[in-house]
Amino acid sequence: MSVDIGIDLGTASVLVYLRGKGVILKEPSVVAFDRDTNVIKAIGEEARLMLGRTPGNIIAVRPLRQGVISDYTVTEKMIKYFVQKAVGRRMFKKPRISICVPSGVTEVEKKAVEEATFAAGAREVHLIEEPVAAAIGAGIDISKPCGNMIVDVGGGTSDIAVISLGGAVVNTSIKLAGDDFDEAIVRYMRKKHNLLIGDMTAEDIKIKIGTTYPLVEEERLEVRGRNLVTGLPKTVTVTSTETEEALRETTSQIVEAVIAVLEQTPPELSADILDRGIVLTGGGSMLRGLEELIEERTGIHTMTAEDPMKVVAIGTGQFVEFMSGRKDF
Structure with missing residues (x-):
């Protein structure tokens, strides 16, 4: 077999x-x-x-x-x-x-x-x-001559493509994704709170309170790490607003890449995308507020695929x- x-x-x-x-x-x-x-x-x-x-x-x-x-x-x-x-x-x-x-x-x-x-x-x-x-897995019929836009935010790369007739018409891949979100949080904690944290702690912050768009209600999380001044363990309370500030630069680069792909898209396919919207996939797309951020900047309805990781x-x-x-x- x-x-x-x-x-x-x-x-x-x-x-x-x-x-x-x-x-x-x-x-x-x-x-x-x-x-x-x-x-x-x-x-x-x-x-x-x-x-x-x-x-x-x-x-x-x-x-x-x-x-x-x-x-x-x-x-x-x-x-x-x-x-x-x-x-x-x-x-x-x-x-x-x-x-x-x-x-x-x-x-x-x-x-x-x-x-x-x-x-x-x-x-x-x-x-x-x-x-x-990602398009096949999201249940999109890619064999038709119809434009579908996929933004796949993974761990190491973000792939953005307009797909029609079983292949990518316009695509780009940028080396910015989930890992860079973690690094941005590590840098922010070091700069703002003089606190050194590991990648796993940064990922924990990203999953629990991370957002790229202002939340209605602010969320808080206690974070433990090493104080860079004294060298001793220390606990700090971080808010979701701070994560938005920490991730602003990285996420805006992903949005810029989405806009760049839209600018190169043939007009017929642009009309299809306006009808069908943008589909987000990959583990990085589970970051809260990414949908709203892309929708606000492009004016195109954006949604996340069901079970984006798989x-x-x-x-x-x-x-x-x-x-x-x-x-x-």
């Missing part, structure tokens, strides 16, 4: 879609290994908990940076581990894997993803651009079926 697998190989997390079963695996793309022996200690959630908490000889790394492979061997082992975990070790025939890449990657970067997937045990590898996968993985998995449908056609 052969299996068809779709992998959303993200900077922050890896999702695996199995044909007929849906998304069956979602784990952070983090690998922890022993520097002295080069033995992998943990992969996924177990390794994520080690980030910033390991002794000198064990390091927890993210083998993907801004949607691109930065450590080839570790990525290969990580893909192999996730495929085996999803399918089980007993495979009579090697699987057919479709895997997504950001829309702005070079041929060399595509080749690296392809080779790592083949090395992880794939029979066939199909590469698919993230916005196209959309790209679902679309990647269904892409094989979509392609076989086109072959029949």
